[in-house]
Amino acid sequence: MREVLTHSTESNPFASEAIKDVMDLCLSCKGCKAECPSNVDVGKMKAEFLQNYYDSKGIPLRTRMIAHYNNLNKVASLLPRAYNFWFGTKLTGELSKKLMGFHPKRSLPELHKQTLRKWANKHLNRLNQAITQKKGQVFFFADEFTNYNDTPIGIKAIELLTRLGYEVILPNHAESGRTYLSKGLLKDAKKIAQKNVQLFSMLVQADKPLVGLEPSAILTFRDEYIDLADADWRPKAEALAKHTFTIEEFLAQEVDRGNITAEQFTTEKRLIKLHGHCHQKALSSLVPTKKILSLPQNYEMHLIPSGCCGMAGSFGYEAEHYELSMQIGELVLFPTVRNQPEEVIIAAPGTSCRHQIKDGTQRLALHPVEVLWRALAP
Ligand code: SF4
CATH class of the missing domain: 3.40.50 (Rossmann fold)
Structure with missing residues (x-):
């Protein structure tokens, strides 16, 4: 990549099909970030490359659709049964997947009949009020996957936390931006990161941490958000990252403290x-x-x-x-x-x-x- 970028004669050296071919097979799993002895983070380089590549070549439709997962699900969740029927039926499902560039043998994630937010609007106060021995408060990050697809897991997580004595607060926050990050749409991801950093840095503290279920979503607060936040917000993003945990990390800390x-x-x-x-x-x-x-x-x-x-x-x-x-x-x-x-x-x-x-x-x-x-x- 360095060779191509250094010797390119293009006005935008990132408009390179050769680099795109190589980057195409990187899964952005971050394995190299942890395991490479030189700490090369190819997933991050891929995202940077793609944003620059799309700036010259335009953004393909499938990339836009995947990146806008949250917005599309917001619309589809108005009629979740129709959506699931359409994509779950062999004829319409396979045809639609083919047109969208997805493999016909792959099943698509189903939409749950209600979003986690709708459920929480009805039930969260009751669960919080039923806590007999309160051990603390947590902010819950309802990421775009838990909110639309894995609602039952989100419900169980909130029930588990409240049953164990933790009051759960679900602020009205933006999506995580993971779908934009994974497709290299960093300009959009930056706006989302900035919104979440601004909101949560005013709320989250050592004794009121932020917890989330989906590792690829909640861990953006500890990784990409620090790079993406506006320079004057970076210290706040770093402070926020210190109090942001996967739900497993939070529960394990509470086990160590003897609270669970x-x-x-x-x-x-x-x-x-x-x-x-x-x-x-x-x-x-x-x-x-x-x-x-x-x-x-x-x-x-x-x-x-x-x-x-x-x-x-x-x-x-x-x-x-x-x-x-x-x-x-x-x-x-x-x-x-x-x-x-x-x-x-x-x-x-x-x-x-x-x-x-x-x-x-x-x-x-x-x-x-x-x-x-x-x-x-x-
Ligand atoms: S992120 Fe790193 S380890 Fe993972 S597929 Fe890409 S290059 Fe390989």
Whole structure:
């Protein structure tokens, strides 16, 4: 890339098909950010490259559609049953996917019948008021995937937090911007990052942290937002990042403080196999997840020694990447999941990882908070 950029004769050296071809196969999993001895962050370079490339060549329709996932879902969520029927029916679904550049064999994420925000408007006050022994307050980040698709997981997370004694506050915030970041639309992502930094830096404090379910969304506060925030807001973005946690990190801290104990959970025996999210491995750790999933007295958690699941946001949906995506899944993840007896719980915090496991093995994977919600003592 350096060679092409240095010797290019183009007015915009980024308008290079050669670099685009190379970058096309990067999944933006951030594996290199954590594992490369030179700390090369190819995902970040890919995003920077694509923004510059699109500035010259224009933004393709599929890229726009994926990036505007939140806006499209806002409209589609007015008629979620019709949307699910259309994309779930073989004829209309396959035709639409083909026209949009998605692989016909790939299932698309279904819309839930109500958004998490609508549910929270009806139920959150009641759950907060039912807390008998309050241990603290948390701001909850209703990312675009949890809000529209994984609503039941968001509900269980809020129920789990309030049952454990934490008042949940759901501010009216912007989406995470992950879909723009993964497609290289950094100018749009910057506006979203700035909005979230401005809002949450006024609210979030050490004793009122921000927590989120989807690693690729909540961890943007600790990674890309610090680069994207306006220069005069960067110190605030850095301070905010220090109090922003995945829900597993938050719960594990509370276990360490003695605020959450094994007595609050079942004594039933269960084995859990965990597939970690790439961004979680690169920017956080799987240790907090191991801690909380091993908290119920007779729960045991083993890590699946997998790398990226192969879905990587929209990558595995795209027609030209589908076969490669499934090949990546077949390396370790799919065979390991297929070999597990029915009673073993498969856990994966990433929404696209769970989707990939479903498409590749027909097994249902749970978010770690769903596992803990099920394990709550009556
Ligand atoms: S696929 Fe992942 S590890 Fe490979 S270059 Fe891209 S971000 Fe880095």
